[in-house]
Amino acid sequence: MRIQLTAVGTKMPAWINAGVKEYLKRMPPHCRVELKEVAAGYRGHGNGDIKRVIKAEGERLLAAVPPRFRIIALERRGKALPTEDWAVNLERWFQDGDEIAILVGGPEGLSSEVIVRSDELWSLSALTMAHPIVRVVVAEQLYRAFSIVDGKPYHRGSQP
Numbered sequence: 278m279r280i281q282l283t284a285v286g287t288k289m290p291a292w293i294n295a296g297v298k299e300y301l302k303r304m305p306p307h308c309r310v311e312l313k314e315v316a317a318g319y320r321g322h323g324n325g326d327i328k329r330v331i332k333a334e335g336e337r338l339l340a341a342v343p344p345r346f347r348i349i350a351l352e353r354r355g356k357a358l359p360t361e362d363w364a365v366n367l368e369r370w371f372q373d374g375d376e377i378a379i380l381v382g383g384p385e386g387l388s389s390e391v392i393v394r395s396d397e398l399w400s401l402s403a404l405t406m407a408h409p410i411v412r413v414v415v416a417e418q419l420y421r422a423f424s425i426v427d428g429k430p431y432h433r434g435s436q437p
Contacts, residue, residue, distance in 0.1 A: 278307060278308045278309070278367075278370065278371045278374075278375070278376065278377075279308075279309050279310075279311070279346075279376040279377070280308065280309070280310045280311070280376070280377045280378075280379065280419065281310075281311050281312075281313050281341075281342065281343070281346065281376075281377070281378045281379070282297075282310060282311070282312045282313065282379050282381070282412065282415055282416065282419075283313045283314075283315065283338055283341050283342060283378050283379065283380050283381070284312065284313070284314055284315070284380075284381035284408070284411070284412055285314075285315055285316075285317050285334050285337075285338065285381065285382055285383035285408065286314060286315075286316075286317045286383060286408065286409065287314045287315075287316055287317070289409050289412070290409065293409045293410070293412060293413060296412075296413035296416065296417075297312055297412050297413055297416045299416075300413070300416035300417050300419070300420045301416055301420075303420050304419065304420060304423060305423055305427055307371070308367075308371070308419075308423055310416070310419060312412070313341050315334065315337035315338055315340075315341050316334075316337060317334065317383050318330030318331070318333050318334050318383070320384075327385055330383075330385075331382075331383070331385050331386070331387070331388045332388045332390065334382065334383050334388065335382075335387060335388025335389075335390045335391040336388075336390070338380050338382070338387070338391055339390065339391060339394055341378075342378040342380075343376070343378070345376065346376045346377060346378040347370065347375050347376065347377050347378070347396045347397075348377075348378050348380060348394060348395045348396050348397075349377060349378070349379045349380065349395065349396065349397050349398075349399055350379075350380045350382075350387055350391055350392060350395035350397070350398050350399070351379065351380065351381050351382070351387075351398075351399055351400070351401060351411060351415070352382075352386065352387055352392060352398045352399070352400060353386070353400055353403075353405070354398065354400065355397075355398030355399045355400040356397070356398060356399055356400060357399075357400045357401075357402070357403070358399055360418060360421050360422060360425070360432065361425065363418055363419075363421075363422035364421075364422040364423070364425035364426050367419075367422050367423065367426060368426045371426070379415055380395070381408060381411050381412060381415065382408065383408055384407075384408055401414055401415070401418075
């Protein structure tokens with residue numbers, strides 16, 4: 278199975294890169310997760326033309342997704358799934374041979390074109406998160422979900 282974490286931004290703090298790298302190296306050999314970064318648009322001083330920036334970022338995100346990949350967009354209005362549901366979905370997609378692209382927008386979120394093109398919209402939380410942190414959260418949740426699927430002791434969230 279291949280999963281592509283596709284995110285806006287190419288200059289992340291070292292601690293973000295280290296966190297993502299740590300969780301991705303823990304992934305099982307039967308699941309390859311790749312981080313694909315696309316350039317953030319220039320925002321200048323002040324708002325500028327934010328709609329144009331978001332649209333261009335969305336075009337770059339979609340262009341980075343390989344053909345036939347299922348697209349999961351992370352969006353604040355998306356469906357909030359518990360970790361166990363991530364595991365169920367990932368196991369089903371693994372069994373079906375699906376390949377997944379998880380899209381993370383920039384500071385202002387995703388373009389309407391990305392939302393429309395996505396197969397599913399997921400929300401990580403009702404909290405607002407800085408978009409670099411989302412990468413670490415997604416990498417950890419992928420590892421946690423596969424730990425559930427593989428019967429590893431990492432996840433303890435469903436214990437009574």
